[in-house]
Amino acid sequence: MPKVKIARKSSAVDMTAMCDVAFLLLTFFMLTSNFTRKEAAAINAPSSISEIKIPERNILLILVDEKGKIFFGIDGQENRISLLERMGALYNLQFSPAELKEFSLINSFGLPIEQMKGFLSLNPEERESTSYALGIPSDSLNNQLKNWVTVSRSISKDYRIAIKADQATAYPKIKKLMETLQDLNENRYNLITTLETAADLEPNL
Amino acid sequence: MAEIAQNHRKGRKKRRSKKLSTRVDFTPMVDLGFLLITFFMLATTLNKPQTMEIALPSKDKSAEDEQSVVKASRAITLLLDKNNAVYYYEGTRENEIDPVLYKTNFSPTGLRQFLLKRNYEVMSKIRELKADRERLKLSDKEFDQRLTAIKSDKSAPIVLIKATNESVYRNLIDALDEMAICNIERYAIDDISPFDLSLIETFNAQNKHSNGR
Numbered sequence: 003m004p005k006v007k008i009a010r011k012s013s014a015v016d017m018t019a020m021c022d023v024a025f026l027l028l029t030f031f032m033l034t035s036n037f038t039r040k041e042a043a044a045i046n047a048p049s050s051i052s053e054i055k056i057p058e059r060n061i062l063l064i065l066v067d068e069k070g071k072i073f074f075g076i077d078g079q080e081n082r083i084s085l086l087e088r089m090g091a092l093y094n095l096q097f098s099p100a101e102l103k104e105f106s107l108i109n110s111f112g113l114p115i116e117q118m119k120g121f122l123s124l125n126p127e128e129r130e131s132t133s134y135a136l137g138i139p140s141d142s143l144n145n146q147l148k149n150w151v152t153v154s155r156s157i158s159k160d161y162r163i164a165i166k167a168d169q170a171t172a173y174p175k176i177k178k179l180m181e182t183l184q185d186l187n188e189n190r191y192n193l194i195t196t197l198e199t200a201a202d203l204e205p206n207l
Numbered sequence: 208m209a210e211i212a213q214n215h216r217k218g219r220k221k222r223r224s225k226k227l228s229t230r231v232d233f234t235p236m237v238d239l240g241f242l243l244i245t246f247f248m249l250a251t252t253l254n255k256p257q258t259m260e261i262a263l264p265s266k267d268k269s270a271e272d273e274q275s276v277v278k279a280s281r282a283i284t285l286l287l288d289k290n291n292a293v294y295y296y297e298g299t300r301e302n303e304i305d306p307v308l309y310k311t312n313f314s315p316t317g318l319r320q321f322l323l324k325r326n327y328e329v330m331s332k333i334r335e336l337k338a339d340r341e342r343l344k345l346s347d348k349e350f351d352q353r354l355t356a357i358k359s360d361k362s363a364p365i366v367l368i369k370a371t372n373e374s375v376y377r378n379l380i381d382a383l384d385e386m387a388i389c390n391i392e393r394y395a396i397d398d399i400s401p402f403d404l405s406l407i408e409t410f411n412a413q414n415k416h417s418n419g420r
Contacts, residue, residue, distance in 0.1 A: 017233030024240030031247035047256065048377040050384045056258040066376075164258065169377035173287070173370040176379065177398075184263060192258040195380060 042075070042110040043067040043135060048169035050195035060160040062151065065110060066167035070175030071137025074150050075110030081157050082106040088153045089115055097122075112137045115146055140182055148182055155188075163191035259383060263396065281365045283325065285318070285382055286403050289373035293318050293382070294407055297325075308410045313381045322389040325364045329390055332357045358392035366394040369403055 043065055065073035076082060086105045090097045093115050097105070104122045108129075113121055113136045121134050140147040154161055163183065167176055183191065279298040286294040291313060296306040311317040323330055336357065340350050368382050379396070386394045 014230075014232075017237050021233045021237045021240060024237050024244065028240055028244050028247065031244055031251065035247050035251040048380040050257065050259055050380050051387060052257050052259040052384070054258050054260060056256055166256075167376045169375065169380070171376040172372070173374045173376060173379060174372050176376050177370075180263065189264065190260070190262045192260055193380065193383075194256045194258050197257050 041065060042073040042112050043071070045166055045168045046170070047166055047194055047196050049197065052195060053197070056164060056192060056194060057162060060158065060162055062154050062161040062163050063110060064147075064163065064165050064179065065112070066165065066171050066175060066179060068168040068170050070171055071112055071135065072140055072147055072179065073110045073112035074138055074147065075108070076154050076161060078158070079106040081154070082108075084157050085150075085154055088157070089149065092149055092153070095119070114139050140178070145182065148186060151183070151186055151188065163188055164194055165191055166194035259380070261383070281362065282367065283322075283364050284367045284369060284403065286399065286407060287368070287370040287374040287378040287382060288407060289371070291378060294410065295321065296406065300402065305406065308406050310410065313378075313385070318385055319388060322364075322366075322385055322391065326389050326391055329357055329360055329363050333390055358390060363393070364391060366391055368394060368396045369399040371399055371404070371407070
């Protein structure tokens with residue numbers, strides 16, 4: 003009877019395949035990810051049970067901070083350039099190509115357009131200082147927000163308006179913003195919230 | 208001398224080929240790969256904000272006529288006030304008698320309980336529909352159709368949300384949330400009227416009075 007030969011197996015597993023998979027997934031996540039963009043103001047959005055995700059593109063973001071200051075931003079770098087050009091024409095301001103380029107890299111801002119030139123000449127770290135977080139004027143005498151929204155909408159009809167307000171923002175500020183948008187006949191918009199895990203939604207009746 | 212050098216090299220080569228295998232240990236590389244994957248997964252998907260879609264009526268005069276007169280039996284008015292307080296009353300002022308105002312809050316046993324009770328018919332129908340979907344394997348389209356039909360029931364309550372100047376944005380979102388939870392199809396955000404403010408005032412005055420006693 004022949005002896006049964008037991009093959010000697012090494013205890014080391016071949017990691018090459020696993021490594022392949024890991025890096026494949028890594029590549030996938032790196033390519034599909036878009037990082038949370040830095041916003042001009044720190045905003046603590048209220049939580050809600052709504053589970054609708056915000057669309058990825060064509061967002062016209064209006065931020066309202068705790069004190070009611072308004073910040074504004076659109077996505078799409080080309081659109082940002084034409085936005086500033088047209089806004090400049092509206093307020094008799096001339097922006098250089100370098101300034102337009104700088105502006106196209108800014109996600110959101112909150113300052114009167116008269117100060118935009120000074121703001122763009124700073125480097126990104128200096129822009130974060132609070133002296134430039136003034137809020138966009140939106141009162142009835144000087145409603146720049148209205149113009150920003152109108153011009154953005156004229157550049158691309160696809161922009162959806164998203165409002166992200168702090169949970170402690172006083173209601174009159176929100177109401178004023180909604181009225182401004184209503185004046186522009188913008189009646190549909192998204193309110194950005196964070197997810198709330200409602201444990202007990204339906205109490206026993 | 209050249210020979211010696213050659214010999215030396217040969218000898219070293221032999222020794223190396225004996226000792227080292229061509230296999231590289233990939234374990235640390237896999238570790239690193241999965242660490243990065245974890246990072247990217249967490250950095251992307253978890254940070255996506257939610258959104259709440261809302262549509263306000265347009266300011267046109269023509270649309271204003273369309274705002275049909277709400278039947279008093281269906282109307283519920285919510286008044287959002289400071290410190291997360293909510294007041295509500297049913298119907299409106301009729302025959303010179305003010306509607307009764309109640310004070311509550313946004314907890315599950317507060318406003319939600321009241322709204323669910325008012326909307327009980329719709330809620331139970333929806334529950335039945337959900338059970339039907341499991342049983343009869345309804346298609347999504349059919350389910351949605353029947354859901355809208357249930358929600359637009361003629362006797363379902365209509366909610367008017369009015370926020371006072373002291374309320375904060377969070378209260379509004381909370382109120383809109385309650386609408387979604389309680390399956391209330393028709394609601395509107397409205398400006399607060401002096402009448403509503405006077406109701407709150409009398410309510411608070413009365414309460415102070417009864418507490419004092």
